[in-house]
Amino acid sequence: MTVAVPLAHAGHGAAGPAWLPLFPVAVLAGGYLLAAVRDPRGWDHRRTAAWLVGCALLALAVGPLAQTSGDPRGHMAQHLLLGMLAPLGLVLGAPVTLLLHVAPAPMRRLVGRLLRARPLHLLAHPVTAALLSTGGLALVLLTPLYAAAERHPALHHGVHLHYLAAGYLFAWSLAGPDPAPQRPALAVRVGALLTAAAGHAVLAKYLYAQAETLPPGLTDRDPEAFRSAAQLMYYGGDLAELLLAVALFATWYHCRRPRTRPSPPASIKRLASPRAEP
């Protein structure tokens, strides 16, 4: 049984060289840049910057942080980057809009049909996305799944992919410039963000309190490391919630900007103002 731990860590290496997970990230960044340069209407550089920040955070999570495998703090930082911070940058990069700008007509029709598909409406609802994202995290941390992912590299990568996909779905359902299938009313989105963030904070404190036994199924554990990982989760979750809230309300603020008849109200106000002064 003593050889099991070194073997498990060798397993991470056996899945491929250390740079292999960086390859898809480079493809994401390169593909986006290529499309942005080709956009006939000219592409907003701020969106490109947001996408590249997202890609850089992804690279940080799957590159340097993956070398600390076995340390719960490294895992927690990976979860925060993959599931919460990187997806927000990617969503603000508006990749679907960019795709619709540069793709040929049949591809555009396909994307349009996909965005109108009913299963996607259900999947991209903020409540579903919150369940997948925070609920998925709870499932990993409160069940033997965490210990299993430590042993099996494929499951490990699968969990990371789920973090990223669910985080992207959640950020997209709440905010951002991309077309989304029927984003629900502001109150529903705020409620979903509130529930997800509260669930994340409660989960972090619960893990802190139960660091001796959670996540279950680990053979060698360092409760002190799990406690500091839980604190990292708590404060990192705060940061992610803050950024998501800013993105959500900024989207709302942008949608509410007065667009119709910009000049008449101004002139009316100018005429009305002398009367209003006491």
Place this chain on the structure above:
Amino acid sequence: MADLPLPSARTADVRSSILVGVLIGIAIMAAVDEIVFHQLLAWHHFYDRSTPSVALLSDGLLHAAEVIALVGGFFWFADLRRRGALSSRLAWGGFLLGAGGFQLFDGIVDHKVLRLHQIRYGVHLVPYDVVWNLAGAVLLLAGVAVVWWAGSRRPGGDPRAVRPDGGPR
């Protein structure tokens, strides 16, 4: 847009102006409570063995709500300002109402009725509770005074003269 005159009483949205102030006031007071008493003074702890699960849940919700209220409050404030529908006096009054109301609610309901947690542990609590709740009451009364004063400064001095929707149309 910057040189627009101050919003007149006719266009100011009374209800929204007060509410946005209340929202920001509650959020700021909750943040101050968390930063000063939890982080700087460390009178409250990250987690206590004695923390009941209800407190864990309510803490998480409050913590998440405070961030959202703060961000949402400021964007709402910016939107009201942009539309010229903000009365800053009423918003200040609302701010004091929210801050004082939260302080008093925290001091009476959370600390004394539900006994979720106390201001400080291992000390004689009465002076802390008195100062805490008195400060809340003073803020609350100041808020009432500012809202009342802002209302009486409107043309005609009658708050009911302002349309509830606040819109000129």
